[in-house]
Amino acid sequence: MGNAVKLKVNGEIHDVDAEPDTPLLWALRDLVGLTGTKFGCGVALCGACTVHVDGLPRRSCVTPISAVGEAEVLTIEGVGKTPVGKAVQDAWLKVEVVQCGYCQAGQIMQATALLTADPAPDDAAIDRAMTGNICRCGTYPRIRAAIHAAAKQRVA
Amino acid sequence: MTKPSHLALCAAVLVTAASATWSATAPAPGDPARPLRSVASFGTIRDQAERSAAIFAEAGKVIQSPRCLNCHPATRTPTQGDAMRPHVPFMVSSDGNHGPKGLPCATCHGADNSRTFAAGIASVPGNAHWQLAPIEMAWQGLTLPQICEQLKDPKRNGSRSLAQIVTHMNTDHLVGWAWEPGEGRSKAPGTQAGFGALIEAWVKTGAHCPRA
Numbered sequence: 001m002g003n004a005v006k007l008k009v010n011g012e013i014h015d016v017d018a019e020p021d022t023p024l025l026w027a028l029r030d031l032v033g034l035t036g037t038k039f040g041c042g043v044a045l046c047g048a049c050t051v052h053v054d055g056l057p058r059r060s061c062v063t064p065i066s067a068v069g070e071a072e073v074l075t076i077e078g079v080g081k082t083p084v085g086k087a088v089q090d091a092w093l094k095v096e097v098v099q100c101g102y103c104q105a106g107q108i109m110q111a112t113a114l115l116t117a118d119p120a121p122d123d124a125a126i127d128r129a130m131t132g133n134i135c136r137c138g139t140y141p142r143i144r145a146a147i148h149a150a151a152k153q154r155v156a
Numbered sequence: 157m158t159k160p161s162h163l164a165l166c167a168a169v170l171v172t173a174a175s176a177t178w179s180a181t182a183p184a185p186g187d188p189a190r191p192l193r194s195v196a197s198f199g200t201i202r203d204q205a206e207r208s209a210a211i212f213a214e215a216g217k218v219i220q221s222p223r224c225l226n227c228h229p230a231t232r233t234p235t236q237g238d239a240m241r242p243h244v245p246f247m248v249s250s251d252g253n254h255g256p257k258g259l260p261c262a263t264c265h266g267a268d269n270s271r272t273f274a275a276g277i278a279s280v281p282g283n284a285h286w287q288l289a290p291i292e293m294a295w296q297g298l299t300l301p302q303i304c305e306q307l308k309d310p311k312r313n314g315s316r317s318l319a320q321i322v323t324h325m326n327t328d329h330l331v332g333w334a335w336e337p338g339e340g341r342s343k344a345p346g347t348q349a350g351f352g353a354l355i356e357a358w359v360k361t362g363a364h365c366p367r368a
Contacts (some may be wrong), residue, residue, distance in 0.1 A: 021271065042274030044264040045244060057263045062270045062280045112256030121257070129258035130246035 010078030013063065020066035024151055025049045027065050028075060035103050036076035040134070047133030049112075050106040051075050057113035072147070076105035084154065085112045092148035099137035107133050111147050120151050190347030192217065195357040202217050208361035215325075215354040216300040216366075221344045228295035234288055235296070238342055255289040261286045267337030278340030285330045290314070304365035318359045326352030341366035 007014045007024075009032055016031040028034045028051070037060060040048030044059040051060045052074040079085030088111050098104050107130070114121060114129040121129065126144050135143070192212050201207035218224065225237045232249040235242060244279070250256040266282040289295070292312045295303050306312045307321060316324060325331055326348070334344035344351070358364075 023273065043272045043277040044280050045277075047245075050263075056260065057258070058266075059264050061270060061274075062264060063266060064270060067266050067268070067270075089202060091269070110258070118257040128248055128250065128256035131247070132259060132263070 006070075007065065007068065007073060008070065009034065009073045010075060010081075011072075016065070018065060021064045023061050024051065024053075024063040024065055024068055024073065025060035028060060028073070034075050034077050038102060038105055040103065040106070044101070045134075046106075047110055048103050048106040050109040052079070052109060052113060052134065055116065057110055073111075077110060079109060079112055082112070084115050084150075087150040087153045088112045088115065088146070091153060092145040095142050095146040095149055097139050097142040097146050099135075099139055101131075103133065103135045103137075104139075107135065107139075107143055111143070111150070115147065115150060115154065119154060121147065187299070189251050190345040192354065193348045193349070195353050198357075204361050205364040206322065208358055208364035209366045210352050211358045212364070213300060213366045215351060215358060216303070217345045218334065218351045219295065219303060220300060221334065223337055223341070223344045225296050228293060229288065230294040230297045232288070232291065240296075249288045255292055261288075269336070271339060279335070279338035281338050281341065283330050284334045287330075299368060301368045308363055308365075318363055322352065322356045322359055325355040343364050 002005065003017070005016050005020075005022065005027075007016055007027060009028065014032045016027050018031060019026055025039060028037050030038070036151060037051055039061060040046035040049040042061045044062045047059065049059055050057050053063065054071040055070060055074075064134060073094040074082070074085075079106075080089050085108070088108055092098065092104070092108060098105075110130055110133045114126065118125055118129070123144060126147050130140075130143065130147075194210065198207050198211050198214075201210055222235075222238045222240050224244075226237075226240060229235060233243060234247055234249075236244070247259070247261075248256055255261045255346070264280060265286040266280075266303060267284040268282050270280045270282055272279060293314065295306075298306065308318065310316065332348045335348050337343055
């Protein structure tokens, strides 16, 4: 058996029983029951598991819950309640970014992190920040367009 | 603890290409084949300047190891692995030393090394101060004598005195990571204490640099 741990996810406290080295992704999906965050590579190479921890992007597959502590975790299930996350999700729908959709939770979380840090990124800034999020369907041009659209929506 | 197994197939597709390229290198814990010579072993060199330069050359085995050079790039892009291949994902430091806006190093590199549960890469390295060295402290592409001169130059060593360089090499936690790099990664030669002793002896003997 593991230890009793409190995780604050999307504003709610969840009691989970897990070893300290359990990846946050495992805890979110298997113990908290939030399955929107996806397992992609397990080694922080693909970005599918991206969540926010205290407002910053983190690859949850390589983040042990011991490193999370009392920090606020934000997942794809909760990001739409933030102004930037809402703008990103609206833009994603408007541009019809998604193809198979598997990587898109991570893409949206990463795009939200980018626009939080840089409200009006140019193409180069988008490429730099999104480089760690892989999409097998090749939706990169639509992802870039949607990020620009979300940035404009935020300004308007 | 269980993996989200119903996703394993998708995961395998995503990771296969990457893991084939980034197979873990066999770790070399406390590699006895790569010890550092002790300071005392240089006592036979009677000329102090020559002894100082020889001591620095020994310390250079650490300074020029991949564990150090990977994050002292001449470009603003780190390298990784013992082969010092370009970092994946492609990272640039932008206007700071912590990654571009929206993708800080800490996105993947936590406060400690993190073991993984996937094949191919045993751990993701981490440290609370994980970052690139500033551009003025770039080591890649320099010879050891050039690095030596750089280390003595406050304009290119973080405004440190030689005494502060000794303390930095001896006690800095990120420097110490080179000997605790996580599973799947070779360690820097010797130990941090042995390396620190060499740097201290180098300074005490006049901080002379090896000849080019």
